[in-house]
Amino acid sequence: MKFAVVVFPGSNCDHDAYHAVKHVLGQDAAFVWHKETRLAGADVVILPGGFAHGDYLRTGAIARFSPIMQEVRRFAEAGGPVLGICNGFQVLLEAGLLPGAMLRNRGVKFQCEHVWVKVEQTDTPFTAACRQGQVLQIPIAHGEGNYYAEPDVVEGLEKNRQVVFRYTTAAGEITADANPNGSVNNIAGLCNEARNVVGLMPHPERACELAIGSADGLAVFESAVKSVSQGAFAAAR
C-alpha cells in the first residue's frame, strides 16, 4: 500500500514520516509537493509537521490554500484516511476538515518533550492496531498546540467519541499536570465525524524506533496499514 506525504514549503517532518512508513514499515511512500493537484494514487495521506509557509498569519492559515489541499479535501470527503501531524493537524483545522482551532500554549513556551498520550478510540484508521486505553510515549514539539473549540463543539466531540488521543500521566490518568499546553479536556488529537480524518499534535513519526527513545508511535502507522489492508477506505482513490 502507498502513503503520500504532502510537502509544503516549511514542512520539516516530511522525511521523518516518509522514513517511518517506507523504511521502518516497508510500505510504498511518495512525497507530494504542495503545488501538485494529484495524490499519486495513495491509499493514505499524511500532512506532516513543520512550519508550512512559515506559519505566517496563523499556523496552517496559508497552507490550507495550497493547490494540493483541494485534492486532500476530495480524498477526505470520499472517505480516504488522512493523518495530520502537528502542523498538519493545524492545517486540517484551518481547512475546516477538523473542528476547532489552536491557541498559543498556555505557558507561552514552545514545548519540546516526550509526553504520554492515551488512545481513547480505536475505530479510526490510525488507531485500529492500538488497544483501547493504550498509553503511548510520543514527543511533542509545538508553540501553538493549545486546542480550543466552543463548549458546545467540545461537547459534541466527546459525545461522538471524536477525541482520539488525550494527554495523560504514564498510568493513563487525565490530570492538569499531564496537559503540556492547556488544551481543553487534555485533547491531543481528534477525528472528524466520519472518523477517517485524524489530527494530533504529538509526533508519532519521531517515535518509531527504540534507538531514538520510543517505538510507541509506530502503532499509528501500523493502524493505517491494517485498516487499508482490510479493505476499509478503498473507495477514496
Add this chain to the structure above:
Amino acid sequence: MRARVFVTLKPSVFDPQGTTVAEALHSLGYSAVRDVRQGKYFELEIDAPTADEARRVAAEAADKLLANPVIESYRIEIETKTTEALSR
C-alpha cells in the same frame, strides 16, 4: 483606499500572550493596567471606487484569511483619503 483591519481573540478565548504582557507590565509597576489582549493589525491598500466597496473587499479578505472565525473577530476602518495624503 486604505482599510485598517483589527483582528482580536474573541472575549471568551484565553489569550496567553496578552496575559504574559500584562504580567510584564505589572512587574514594571503599571498596576493600573488591568488586562491586556493582544491582536493583529493589517493595512490593506485597496483599489475600489467607493468606501463601501473597499469595506466589502476587506471583510471578504478577513473572513477568508485574515481572521479565524473559530477564535477571532475583526473590525474594519476605511480611510478614504488618498494614500499620498496619508503618507505626508
